[in-house]
Amino acid sequence: MLLPRILSAIVMAVLFICAVFVLEASNFIFAMGVVVFLAGWEWARLSGVINQAGRVLFAAFIGFICFVVLIYNLQKTLLYLSPLLWLLALYWVMRYPALLIWRHIFSRLLFGVLVLVTTWSSLVVLKQSDNFVVWVLLLMGLIWGADSGAYFAGRAFGKRKLARFVSPGKSWEGVIGGLLLTQVGIVVFAILSDVTFFNWCMLAAIALITSSVSVLGDLTESLFKRHEELKDSSHLIPGHGGVMDRVDSLVAAAPIYVLLLSLAGWL
Numbered sequence: 001m002l003l004p005r006i007l008s009a010i011v012m013a014v015l016f017i018c019a020v021f022v023l024e025a026s027n028f029i030f031a032m033g034v035v036v037f038l039a040g041w042e043w044a045r046l047s048g049v050i051n052q053a054g055r056v057l058f059a060a061f062i063g064f065i066c067f068v069v070l071i072y073n074l075q076k077t078l079l080y081l082s083p084l085l086w087l088l089a090l091y092w093v094m095r096y097p098a099l100l101i102w103r104h105i106f107s108r109l110l111f112g113v114l115v116l117v118t119t120w121s122s123l124v125v126l127k128q129s130d131n132f133v134v135w136v137l138l139l140m141g142l143i144w145g146a147d148s149g150a151y152f153a154g155r156a157f158g159k160r161k162l163a164r165f166v167s168p169g170k171s172w173e174g175v176i177g178g179l180l181l182t183q184v185g186i187v188v189f190a191i192l193s194d195v196t197f198f199n200w201c202m203l204a205a206i207a208l209i210t211s212s213v214s215v216l217g218d219l220t221e222s223l224f225k226r227h228e229e230l231k232d233s234s235h236l237i238p239g240h241g242g243v244m245d246r247v248d249s250l251v252a253a254a255p256i257y258v259l260l261l262s263l264a265g266w267l
Helices: 002-021 025-046 052-071 075-095 105-127 132-157 172-193 197-228 243-263
Strands: 161-163 167-171
Touching: 002 025, 002 132, 025 052, 025 105, 025 197, 025 243, 052 075, 052 105, 075 105, 075 197, 075 243, 105 132, 105 243, 132 167, 132 172, 132 197, 132 243, 161 172, 161 197, 167 172, 167 197, 172 197, 197 243
Parallel strands: none
Antiparallel strands: 161 167
């Protein structure tokens, strides 16, 4: 099991590097569309759609919506939906398992459409930036930093459960450790970039919000998997589960991150 996991990780790393450093805008948009299509196929199962044809149809519908968004240049506008979506997700996580509305297939499917389309839109907007490489690497650093910091801090100090019924392994101490690590990363980034103190504070605030929301993305997918009694979103990636298992934090963090950068005037 270890070898397939390592090989899959290498392949994913190569694909990520190619997407960031090699692909032109049109090819990048298409590549992200493929990722969203696969994530949509998995999301249908997380929403309770067992029929294979239904899952493919749902993924195709998301692809169609992305195409419409691109044609009418609605990417930036859609980003304003993301705070509402993740406030709703926070409410679901906090009220699990008592709340009933999220259990309906239609509610979960609609949420999935909006989440995946806003994620795709945010990456398209980010790609159009002159500093795309810097911003996307910072985004991934925040997500990975929050996840890694939470893992090690949770193992060392974790006592108080973050969401006992959704993801028993996560703790408040772990989350705090992850947020602290991302702030250390922002300090390093600010020093290397030679930014003003005001911009440093802005980056720190964006990092704090982005990292916090990335945790919520992980919890939301865990909620759906727990309800459907699934360990992984699929088995598309040997040793790593499915696409959603790899991008659950990204789908929450990216739209919020790009929206905040845009509001700050950096996109």
